[in-house]
Amino acid sequence: MTSNSSSHHCGNSTQDLVANVLPPILIIELLLGLPGNVMALCIFGKNFRTWRANVMFLFNLVLSDFLLLISLPFRIDNFMRGEKWIFGDAWCRINLFMLSVNRSASIAFMTAVAVDRYFKVVHPHHKINYISTKQAAGIACFIWVVVISLRIPLLANKLLYNISFCRSFSNYEKPSLGIQLHYVVFILEFFLPLLLLVFCSMSIAWILRTRKMDKDKKGKRAVRTVLVIVGVFVLCFFPSIGTGLMALYLKKLGEKYCNAYTFTSQLFSTSIAFTYLNSALDPIIYCFSSSIFRNYLKRVVNRTGIMELQMSRRASMPSGSD
Numbered sequence: 001m002t003s004n005s006s007s008h009h010c011g012n013s014t015q016d017l018v019a020n021v022l023p024p025i026l027i028i029e030l031l032l033g034l035p036g037n038v039m040a041l042c043i044f045g046k047n048f049r050t051w052r053a054n055v056m057f058l059f060n061l062v063l064s065d066f067l068l069l070i071s072l073p074f075r076i077d078n079f080m081r082g083e084k085w086i087f088g089d090a091w092c093r094i095n096l097f098m099l100s101v102n103r104s105a106s107i108a109f110m111t112a113v114a115v116d117r118y119f120k121v122v123h124p125h126h127k128i129n130y131i132s133t134k135q136a137a138g139i140a141c142f143i144w145v146v147v148i149s150l151r152i153p154l155l156a157n158k159l160l161y162n163i164s165f166c167r168s169f170s171n172y173e174k175p176s177l178g179i180q181l182h183y184v185v186f187i188l189e190f191f192l193p194l195l196l197l198v199f200c201s202m203s204i205a206w207i208l209r210t211r212k213m214d215k216d217k218k219g220k221r222a223v224r225t226v227l228v229i230v231g232v233f234v235l236c237f238f239p240s241i242g243t244g245l246m247a248l249y250l251k252k253l254g255e256k257y258c259n260a261y262t263f264t265s266q267l268f269s270t271s272i273a274f275t276y277l278n279s280a281l282d283p284i285i286y287c288f289s290s291s292i293f294r295n296y297l298k299r300v301v302n303r304t305g306i307m308e309l310q311m312s313r314r315a316s317m318p319s320g321s322d
Contacts, residue, residue, distance in 0.1 A: 018269045022079045025273045030072050033280035037066045040286050043296045050292070053136035057112040058290055060140045064105035065279035071098040072276060078166060085166035089158060092166035097154040100168060104147045104189055106278055110233060111193040112143070113289055114226045118200040121222045122207045150185045153178025190241045197233060201226040225288040232285060236278035239271035
């Protein structure tokens with residue numbers, strides 16, 4: 001696949017809204033997200049001998065967030081310059097590839113954590129609940145291979161337009177096959193996991209109620225874990241999907257809607273602030289999902305002497321909090 005040289009629908013829009021709004025927000029998200037994810041990497045890394053499948057997925061979620069955050073400064077620089085990319089075409093492709101891969105991986109591992117919790121609550125005796133750490137690592141590697149393979153088109157297509165515009169989404173009329181695949185993956189990786197997350201949360205809540213475990217502490221934690229994942233998922237990824245689909249719809253209506261299309265495109269570009277917010281909010285998921293992470297934070301609070309928090313015990317089936 002080569003560069004796409006087709007004409008553009010409404011021309012390359014100026015991104016005044018993006019240039020004014022995004023840089024300070026992304027800087028704040030970077031400053032909030034990076035320490036939390038570095039801490040999580042250290043906490044999980046020190047306790048790798050006690051990992052279960054759930055923690056394996058959480059570690060890979062942390063890793064995807066960390067890799068996204070270290071790619072973010074280049075986008076911040078780009079937006080601060082009024083969307084003028086100065087790092088060349090090759091690094092434009094690599095940077096957008098890294099951001100997209102780690103966005104997809106973050107979604108995939110958030111879903112994996114929720115599915116793991118679903119099986120432990122709804123199907124406590126299923127053999128998938130007893131997979132080894134090596135098997136969980138194999139699943140994680142498979143997820144990375146799939147995610148990376150689906151984003152290869154970003155490396156194979158020219159993404160730098162008019163010397164300075166570095167974008168994985170643009171308003172060309174006839175995108176190449178690889179860019180079309182990029183669009184399809186972007187849409188499906190929201191709706192398919194969302195359906196799965198909603199199914200998991202409803203199933204867990206229903207089974208706890210039917211078993212009269214809805215007041216059980218472990219049962220409540222299982223429900224809260226999945227609901228937190230759903231909440232973070234929708235908050236962080238719906239804005240880009242909503243504005244992106246609206247922009248595509250306005251594009252199909254014709255050139256008389258160029259102004260609306262241009263404004264919606266700017267909203268779409270600005271919505272990535274919500275996407276990257278995911279990396280700053282994911283430590284909340286670690287707290288709900290892992291007793292290892294939770295106990296570390298409790299020990300830190302206890303050392304201050306302000307209050308004394310009780311350590312969490314590793315829960316057994318069916319709630320299965322690791």
